[in-house]
Amino acid sequence: MGPRGLGLLALLAALSPRSAAASGPALWPLPLSVRTTPRALHVSRENFSVSHDPASSAGPSCALLQEAFRRYHGYIFNLDKSQHGPAKRNSAVELKQLLVSVVLDSECDLYPNVTSDESYSLVVKAPVAFLKANRVWGALRGLETFSQLIYQDSYGTFTINECNIIDSPRFPHRGILIDTARHFLPIKSILKTLDAMAFNKFNVLHWHIVDDQSFPYQSVTFPELSNKGSYSLSHVYTPSDVHTVIEYARLRGIRVIPEFDSPGHTQSWGKGQKNLLTPCYNGHKQSETFGPINPILNSTYSFLSQLFKEVSAVFPDQFIHLGGDEVEFKCWESNPEIRDFMKWKGFGGDYKKLESFYVQKVLDIASTVNKGAIVWQEVFDDHVKLQPGTIVQVWKFQSYSEEQAQVTAAGFPVILSAPWYLDWISYGQDWKGYYKVDPLDFSGSPEQKKLVMGGEACLWGEYVDATNLTPRLWPRASAIGERLWSHSNVKDLEDAYNRLTVHRCRMVSRGIAAEPLYTGYCNH
């Protein structure tokens, strides 16, 4: 959260985080500051255009913005099912143009990261509206907000009220976790999820790509991993597929953080990589089963080095998620070679020390390939020596606030997921519970609170695939999106309900099958 080029405006922003009560457009997530007027302007599908301000540091060569202009024109005007525009009323004042201006170096061809500036300001007045942002990332967020301001009046005319918006996110890490190991998710489904994320200003796709059940990631270095580990040869993400996802995300200002979870959750890895997993023993005999990755063999680490070297080249984000959750010790305990190793190392009977030994080596590998690491909370809980800057993801529901306090007290950044496991469905309006969570609701100093980078809504895949992913994610994840973007005092459930129902209908009209919040209807 570095210095902003819009400093003075940011000061103004701190004053009024609530929008004026204007019926018509419903904004989600609610921007930091919205000052709206009753002065309505008309927008004509034929005449209106989004263009680069001549003073902008970005221009027509910025593919990211060109694509966004085209996309948002579609979102705004394709609402109208009629073939021709409705008759324009004489007294109407028209909004002819939206000029987009990027103030600092645009970063147009770069990948977003956790420090990317997503702030923007939007001034809507006739005849030209101005969207100003320090970087293209803010321009993307501003375009989404702008598209939410336009509505059709009772004559079907596209209308927007003159207004002034200043906006920037409360937390820089606002993510969605998808699980493509328990069920394969076709690329189309992942891309749709990225679209919906952009509508909700989410900026991280945490791709839990492999796990026990299947290994769909096609590795160039180790092709047998997916040849033997995927559900079938058609349930695979080729390098081209992965690249498609990463670029599609980038164009929406979304980071893609892959997770290659180990040493547990790796059954599928053993199918294509012999001698990677620990052989479990029944007494003195090898049983036919395998456990977590075998931490005592050099071959394990040479394999992991090569795999992560490839992964770090394929995925451009600065961070990689190394997992480290739910390591079962029984199989390690049963293996005589591992017991010998424990003795030799002086670990006694404490297998957490062995886990620690493994995870530290994987963290070193990650450093070697110049990636920052994110780990699940067990890695911290089990006292693995972590490099400063390693991010800990808090996922266990019980006492998660205390966990946040402990992790930040130790100086590590936190991503909160514990109260936001969207795969845990129940009857009724559970979005309210997600909305009520405050990520800073734990005992700690201001310095500790600054270490909370944000959070992630997790949609684990045991019971989820492309048939039910979208309605299960949206609009429930939207509640989390606002909690992570908007000011902490945006808490009114009734206002949230009113805006979220409109936002949900908007998502449906944009092709996202977001389920209803409650009884009612959409206007199409």
Place this chain on the structure above:
Amino acid sequence: MFLINKTEIEDFPRFSHRGLLLDTSRHYLPLTTIMDTLDAMAYNKFNVFHWHLVDDSSFPYDSYTFPELTRKGSYNPATHIYTAQDVKMVIEYARLRGIRVLAEFDTPGHTLSWGPGVPGLLTPCYSGSHPSGTFGPVNPILNSTYEFMSSFFLEVSSVFPDFYLHLGGDEVDFTCWKSNPDIQNFMKEKGFGSDFKQLESYYIQTLLNIVSAYDKGYVVWQEVFDNNVKVRPDTIIQVWREEMPVHYAKEMELITKAGFRALLSAPWYLNHITYGPDWSEIYMVEPLEFKGSPQQKALVIGGEACMWGEYVDSTNLAPRLWPRAGAVAERLWSNKLVTNLDSAFKRLTEFRCELLRRGVQAQPLNVGYCEQEFEQT
């Protein structure tokens, strides 16, 4: 190459009424959604489509006798209605699949959306001695009410060809009736005291007589039986309450002991979602597990899986219905002894992939995959 093994099968259903309820009032369901559901029902050998057409939230049924009902009661009279043509199409689409359409027009409660189109139909509630501006159930003391119901159900009886109509009768809230002075007087006149169940009874009996005159049989929700309404012996009672006033198995016992036919829905409210594979609890329900003679048990004609619409519309209906409703379908079709969960899991998982192949957006039962995933191409 497609193959089929030489096989001999003899089959017939255990229960004759195997239904699915859809609620098109809380959320409007487009025709395509209804027809897709009928297709999936056919794949599962469901044979009754219980169409809960209208309720408090909206009145999408396009009545030709009372067009104002739809004009004022639907969410949007241009887009969120079922025209006579639509209804005909659904009935025929169902018929071609051997599926009956059981239409439900629930009264006297669950009728708020009827009010705007028929002024005077609903009971005006009172705050002390003045009308509060809000309305309650259908007003049971006015002749106009019964004239309306006569005309309305004449239309409904001719539009829906099935012998049975579902007349609802559930969850009648007495507070509004209690508050209304005219109704208080009527109660005195009739000698009902303060027992509003008798007023409810009075309404429903009159309604049942109206509908019988049109040569229709009727299905009602269990409250009609619980509240001692005098109904014809061939009335079918639908059991939907899990614990109140008694456990549903006990309710089945009481209903069949009184000689009425029963339909089971209580353990099959598919709109009640939870985390995990709940299909197995749904599957393990045994409809005849209650104390009773063989004659009583014979009065259980089947059951219905219910998908109430408070949180459901076409964005999430199919994955929420399938394959979970399949568990109900097998319970109602197959032999009582077919209860092995491992076998059911194996077959239902394969069946789910087959549903996908046929274009049904059925969700997964557990981890795994299908050869052709949904939206893969």
